[in-house]
Amino acid sequence: MNEMRAALYDRYGPPEVLYEGRVPVPDVNPGEVLVRVRAISVNGGELAGRAGKVRLVTGRRFPQRTGIDFVGEIAEVGASVTGVREGERVWGVLGRMTSGSAAEYVTVRPRQIAPAPGNLTPVEAISLPAGGTTSITALRDKARLRPGERLLVRGASGGVGSVAVQLGKAFGAHVTALAGPNNLDFVRGLGADEVFDHRTTGPSELGSFDVIMDTAGTEHPAFRRLLAPGGRMVAIAFDMANPLPSIAYLLASALHGSRRVRFFSGNPRHELFAELTRYAENGDVRPVVDTVHPLASIAAAHRALEAGGVRGKHIIEIA
Numbered sequence: 001m002n003e004m005r006a007a008l009y010d011r012y013g014p015p016e017v018l019y020e021g022r023v024p025v026p027d028v029n030p031g032e033v034l035v036r037v038r039a040i041s042v043n044g045g046e047l048a049g050r051a052g053k054v055r056l057v058t059g060r061r062f063p064q065r066t067g068i069d070f071v072g073e074i075a076e077v078g079a080s081v082t083g084v085r086e087g088e089r090v091w092g093v094l095g096r097m098t099s100g101s102a103a104e105y106v107t108v109r110p111r112q113i114a115p116a117p118g119n120l121t122p123v124e125a126i127s128l129p130a131g132g133t134t135s136i137t138a139l140r141d142k143a144r145l146r147p148g149e150r151l152l153v154r155g156a157s158g159g160v161g162s163v164a165v166q167l168g169k170a171f172g173a174h175v176t177a178l179a180g181p182n183n184l185d186f187v188r189g190l191g192a193d194e195v196f197d198h199r200t201t202g203p204s205e206l207g208s209f210d211v212i213m214d215t216a217g218t219e220h221p222a223f224r225r226l227l228a229p230g231g232r233m234v235a236i237a238f239d240m241a242n243p244l245p246s247i248a249y250l251l252a253s254a255l256h257g258s259r260r261v262r263f264f265s266g267n268p269r270h271e272l273f274a275e276l277t278r279y280a281e282n283g284d285v286r287p288v289v290d291t292v293h294p295l296a297s298i299a300a301a302h303r304a305l306e307a308g309g310v311r312g313k314h315i316i317e318i319a
């Protein structure tokens with residue numbers, strides 16, 4: 001049986017539960033492609049998964065796998081798949097509720113991939129899909145951000161926020177960003193018009209906004225009060241330390257009609273990746289690579305993201 005290297009863990013716990021092990025190379029079903037993975041990124045949500053904070057969803061079967069996004073080349077095309085060819089460089093995500101891209105190979109349906117940007121290396125490119133597809137959905141589809149509007153991005157130096165700031169500028173908004181104290185210049189460099197330290201600046205000091213994009217998951221009521229008439233707030237996270245009141249607030253906000261907090265869980269498809277490829281190739285969105293780690297050091301990558309202060313993405317390069 002053909003085997004490959006993959007990141008695994010045998011119990012929930014701190015980053016150190018992660019190790020590089022061996023698993024079978026997946027079989028390719030007729031409607032799928034096999035991708036030789038070159039790079040993946042570590043997403044905020046994967047820390048919670050590994051720590052067992054969402055075990056109601058992730059279950060009790062081990063070993064578990066990690067990683068959802070990938071950049072690589074198509075290594076094999078299933079018998080009923082058309083429109084893609086072996087050797088093509090692609091990016092994408094695994095299907096909903098599926099983890100395991102931190103490995104040498106993955107199988108996916110063609111609707112979950114698109115050609116990767118021709119102007120970026122795999123390591124550069126993989127800094128963008130999670131944040132990019134989430135930010136396009138949030139700003140364009142959910143908030144319908146218009147040129148000249150005032151946008152606030154919370155968590156602006158993180159994997160999602162660092163792309164949201166860039167897209168906000170590309171969509172013609174005036175962007176105000178909240179980030180940690182060591183990342184104010186980094187976020188200004190992404191194009192933000194105004195940047196504030198989230199540790200020392202409260203919501204009441206920020207003014208009002210047409211659109212608020214929240215990636216932090218906390219203080220939703222206080223930030224929602226900053227919406228101007230006709231304003232829209234999009235949240236992609238809830239408070240992991242206090243989940244029930246946070247989820248209840250998001251659900252109850254539906255009663256506010258047009259001023260509800262729009263929450264979504266992304267499941268990006270081909271069209272969204274293809275659009276992100278265009279933004280990357282025309283330079284509207286630039287890569288946001290914090291640190292590149294080898295697969296064997298995936299625990300160090302989780303530890304670094306958990307420590308806070310990230311600038312974009314921690315990347316795992318799969319040699």
Ligand SMILES: NC(=O)c1ccc[n+]([C@@H]2O[C@H](COP(=O)([O-])OP(=O)(O)OC[C@H]3O[C@@H](n4cnc5c(N)ncnc54)[C@H](OP(=O)(O)O)[C@@H]3O)[C@@H](O)[C@H]2O)c1
Pocket residue numbers: 042043044045046130134154155156157158159160161178179180181183198215216217218235236237238264265266267305307308309310312
């Ligand atoms: N719903 C969806 O479809 C979807 C998609 C992608 C991600 N997510 C979720 O979105 C969240 C963010 O993901 P990510 O990958 O961007 O995580 P990340 O890379 O860890 O970034 C989180 C950012 O939030 C900042 N932050 C923390 N507390 C803050 C506060 N009180 N105010 C403002 N900023 C604050 C952090 O800055 P400092 O460390 O400097 O404090 C960090 O830059 C995660 O919970 C993830 O699960 C949801």
